Amino acid sequence: MKHINHKRKLIPLVILAAAALIASISLSGSNQFTGVVEATILPHISEVPGKIVKLPVDLGTHVAKGDVIAIIDKTDLEYSLKQLQLTLDQTRIALSEQESQSGSKASNSIAIARSNYNSAVSASQKATLDYQNAQELFTQGAITKDVLEKSKVAADTASNGVVSAKAQLDNAASGTPAESTRLELEKLESQQEEMLQNLDKYTIKAASNGVVMSKSYLPGDMISPGYNLVDLAADGENYFVFYLPVEDLYSMEYDQTYDVVSNGTSYRATVKYIDVKSNYTPKDMQTPANKNRKSIKVKLLLPKDCPLKPGQEAEVKI
Incomplete structure (x- = not known):
């Protein structure tokens, strides 16, 4: 009888241990988020009207800061x-x-x-x-x-x-x-x-080193003030973007660092942007941690030597 009672006492302990293990596994997975790498896009907007007489850059062209992007007839x-x-x-x-x-x-x-x-x-x-x-x-x-x-x-x-x-x-x-x-x-x-x-203002120059991502005009076109000529993806300013549930926002501060992981390699990234408006997580970035929940868009600045490219997916644990 004593031996039977001892077994009965062990059963609840085993159940509790299993429940704790399941909760631990669930918790460890609940703070992992999928995100995507984005480049810093710098628009180059005309401040003056006129005819574009020169546009010496093409899509994919790498330019240095100060290089001429466009010249408008003056x-x-x-x-x-x-x-x-x-x-x-x-x-x-x-x-x-x-x-x-x-x-x-x-x-x-x-x-x-x-x-x-x-x-x-x-x-x-x-x-x-x-x-x-x-x-x-x-x-x-x-x-x-x-x-x-x-x-x-x-x-x-x-x-x-x-x-x-x-x-x-x-x-x-x-x-x-x-x-x-x-x-x-x-x-x-x-x-x-x-x-x-x-x-x-009739000569538009590159605001940073980077790659030309888009062109909205061609030489000979007329442009009005406030319209964008070229989008430039700045060198060394790629961000990892993901969505953090609103209720977890208290755990994050500017300049905190986290490991962004892709294909088994991690890169130390720094919090540089936290959105002030909440919205639902986009489908392609949903994980069990943020699915169907109000979330905040967060951007982590990746190190300059990070090989991840814009559009590439990665993960982060918070």
Whole structure:
């Protein structure tokens, strides 16, 4: 009887041990997640409108940071810059005369200002007429919206030139024009600086070393501001992306490291991105740990020498 009772006591212990082993196996598998490697994609967006005159990269091309990705036609801006330079030169001459003039020299300054004003009016009338013609051509479908916008900018610029020239004429006639002309000169110099800065925007350069992943345009195409020319996959910035259940988020912090495993080889990766919005795990990344559960997208930065390629699957245990 004692021997039988001893067996009866052992049976619950065996059951408990088996249950603990099953729970241990279940728990060890519950924190394993499948993910995929993604590259850091850098879009190269145009800030200016115009015709693409050069696009010296092809899909798969490796480029270095600073290499030219595209060149957009800047003829119109260069022309406007030359015209502004002429206005600056004239304004500097006028200021010099105003500061040194006395008596009869005032009339000469007025004559120069009047001549500049007449020239500005003539240029504005032509630019306005060109814009009106462009509107008609656009309505007929003969030109693009970008060409129409350029024509409008030219008309507006010419109109502003009239206002500026009129102010100079009024200052010359007032008898105390020097200070106002000096202010006008500062304004023109500021405009020149802005235009020179915009000139650089017509050449788009690679933001990083990397590989060209996509091209949205070809040489000869027109592009508008805000549109993407090229996508570049940056070198050495691949991420392992997986979905972590919301309730497990407390266990993860930025700059923590985890082992990403593929084909038996592990790579130490660092937490660099945790999404703020939850959603359901995509089907191709579902495991028993996150299936049909609200999850958070997490990105781990892989080491630079990691051979895993974008699109390749791997696993991580949290």
